[in-house]
Amino acid sequence: MKVLGMISGTSHDGIDVAVCDFRVDGETLVGRVEHAGSTAYSPQLRAALVAALPPSPTSADALTRLDTLIGREFAAAAVAALHEHQALGLGPVDAVCSHGQTVFHWVEGGTAEGTLQLGQPGWIAEAVGLPIVSDVRTADVVAGGQGAPLVPVLDTLVLEPLVAQGRTVAALNLGGISNVTVCAPGADPVAWDIGTANALIDAVVAADPSTPLAYDRDGSIARSGTVVPGLLEVLLDEPYYRAPAPKSTGKELFHAAYVDDAVARHGSAVALPDLVATLVELAARTVADALADHEVDEVFLSGGGVRNPALVDALAAAAPGVRFSTIADLGLDPDAKEAVAFALIGWATMHGIAGNVPTCTGASGPRVLGRVTPAPAGGGALPVSGGVTPRRLVLEDVVRP
Numbered sequence: 001m002k003v004l005g006m007i008s009g010t011s012h013d014g015i016d017v018a019v020c021d022f023r024v025d026g027e028t029l030v031g032r033v034e035h036a037g038s039t040a041y042s043p044q045l046r047a048a049l050v051a052a053l054p055p056s057p058t059s060a061d062a063l064t065r066l067d068t069l070i071g072r073e074f075a076a077a078a079v080a081a082l083h084e085h086q087a088l089g090l091g092p093v094d095a096v097c098s099h100g101q102t103v104f105h106w107v108e109g110g111t112a113e114g115t116l117q118l119g120q121p122g123w124i125a126e127a128v129g130l131p132i133v134s135d136v137r138t139a140d141v142v143a144g145g146q147g148a149p150l151v152p153v154l155d156t157l158v159l160e161p162l163v164a165q166g167r168t169v170a171a172l173n174l175g176g177i178s179n180v181t182v183c184a185p186g187a188d189p190v191a192w193d194i195g196t197a198n199a200l201i202d203a204v205v206a207a208d209p210s211t212p213l214a215y216d217r218d219g220s221i222a223r224s225g226t227v228v229p230g231l232l233e234v235l236l237d238e239p240y241y242r243a244p245a246p247k248s249t250g251k252e253l254f255h256a257a258y259v260d261d262a263v264a265r266h267g268s269a270v271a272l273p274d275l276v277a278t279l280v281e282l283a284a285r286t287v288a289d290a291l292a293d294h295e296v297d298e299v300f301l302s303g304g305g306v307r308n309p310a311l312v313d314a315l316a317a318a319a320p321g322v323r324f325s326t327i328a329d330l331g332l333d334p335d336a337k338e339a340v341a342f343a344l345i346g347w348a349t350m351h352g353i354a355g356n357v358p359t360c361t362g363a364s365g366p367r368v369l370g371r372v373t374p375a376p377a378g379g380g381a382l383p384v385s386g387g388v389t390p391r392r393l394v395l396e397d398v399v400r401p
Contacts, residue, residue: 001350002034002091004081004130005343006074007099008119010176010250011198011304012049013214014040015074017081018339019093022347029157029390031344032397035085036336039077045069053103054252063103063118070101071120075127082128097133097346097370098124099338105148105250110243112146114138121373129375133346136370140356145363148179148248152191152360153348154341155181157393158330162298170296171327173337174198174305177250178287181360182294190294191360192245195238195286196254197305200279203256208272219310222280225273231266235282241289246362277310284314291319302327302334331395344393345369353389 002021008014019035041049045066052058052066078096085093100119106112121134137147155171160183162169168184178197183189201222202215216222240249259279263270270278283305291299299322305311306326316324326334333340345355354366 001095001347002093003343003346003350004078004085004093004096005099005339005341005346006078006096007338007342008041008070008101009303009338010102011202012041012053012101012176013046014038015077016336016339017077018336018343019081019085019090020340020343020347021090022344024388024390027388027391029393031340031393031395033333033336033340033395034090035081035088036333036339037081037084038335039073039080041073045073049101049103053255055255055257066103067118067120068123070118071123074098074100074119075123078124078128093130095131095133095346095350096124096128097136097342097349099136099342100134102250105248105252107146107248107252110247112141112148112248115141115147125373126376131350131375132373133349133370134373136342136345136349136355139367139369140361140363143356143363143365143367145356145358145361146192146246146248147361148193149173149181149191149360150345150356150369151179151338151341152181152189152357153355154337154344154393155191156183156189156357156360157390158327158332158395159183159300160392168295168297170291170294170299172287172299172301174283174301174303174308174311175338176202177254178283178305180287180290182296184294188359189357190245191357193248193250194290195241195249195283196279197283197303197311198308199251199254200256200259200282201276203254204259204272204275204279207256210272216276216308216310219280219308221273222276222308222310225271225275225277227281228266228270228274228278231262231270231275231278232281232285234262234266235278236285241286246360280308280311280314281318283311284318287315288318288322291322296322298323298325300325300327300330302332302337304335306334
């Protein structure tokens with residue numbers, strides 16, 4: 001089965017896509033990434049989305065409009081991806097799994113009570129004529145889980161051969177939020193949202209009138225600054241970091257006003273370069289502390305933070321006993337990993353197989369994730385039952401245009 005996976009993450013800057021061909025060989029799932037890419041949100045949509053995200057107030061009409069506008073842009077991205085895939089002569093795609101765009105993740109007292117992803121799947125189904133898997137987090141939440149992170153369904157399969165060698169390894173995604181999956185011999189996998197990676201850096205850069213940038217390109221601003229120890233201590237005092245896993249977080253906690261409050265408690269103004277350098281160190285320190293707690297030997301990086309050398313260098317300095325490389329060493333494009341993960345979740349849903357890892361999310365048990373919007377006029381396949389849960393994923397060579 002070929003599935004197009006689609007997601008816009010906590011950086012809310014665009015839509016990542018990946019077409020994956022999956023086939024089962026005993027207990028091994030063999031995957032082939034046939035196409036991967038990214039489409040930026042239109043400036044108008046991104047502005048409307050930013051205006052509706054926490055801590056800004058919003059309204060039912062704003063959310064309704066966003067649901068449609070995001071759905072339309074996901075539909076356009078799906079059409080473009082399928083067109084490019086078809087141009088490679090690789091055969092038809094069977095289904096789409098759309099994560100959509102998270103606009104609110106409701107957590108109280110460490111318990112996830114609800115989660116909202118927008119991007120009406122009907123627009124995608126109408127545009128591509130295929131069944132659409134969507135709303136993939138809710139089933140885990142109602143089973144007592146955090147609904148996040150969900151990428152461990154991919155991480156655990158690709159890390160399994162290393163664990164079989166007796167190694168304790170981790171997959172670390174550096175998106176707006178940093179999340180990690182840790183796999184160790186003789187232990188259940190664990191995963192959680194560590195804290196902010198790019199979210200606060202992007203927020204303060206975008207809000208500063210002295211620069212036209214929306215993020216710290218190549219880490220140049222951070223490299224021109226100096227860490228402010230007093231401010232770093234204020235930021236590290238965040239209670240979320242001390243909460244036990246599994247746990248999840250997002251822009252509901254980590255946003256520009258959060259930094260403003262920390263600077264105010266620090267007691268003196270901080271120049272942008274020093275502020276960004278301090279936020280980079282915050283991300284590195286929180287990750288290093290998390291890895292130390294689990295005695296991780298090697299970490300495979302993915303996400304936009306991989307392209308920030310200041311952040312990568314800070315991670316290496318904060319965790320000197322850990323080897324850092326990218327998920328590319330395991331056959332995955334670091335930029336496409338989450339889209340591949342949601343293609344895998346879509347494949348699992350279409351085969352009646354659980355897509356969550358309960359020890360990673362805290363759910364009471366495995367759950368088949370999402371709901372399926374049938375293809376228009378009844379075209380396309382609906383979910384099938386009787387699938388065998390794979391123990392590992394072997395990635396074949398990526399097909400390049």
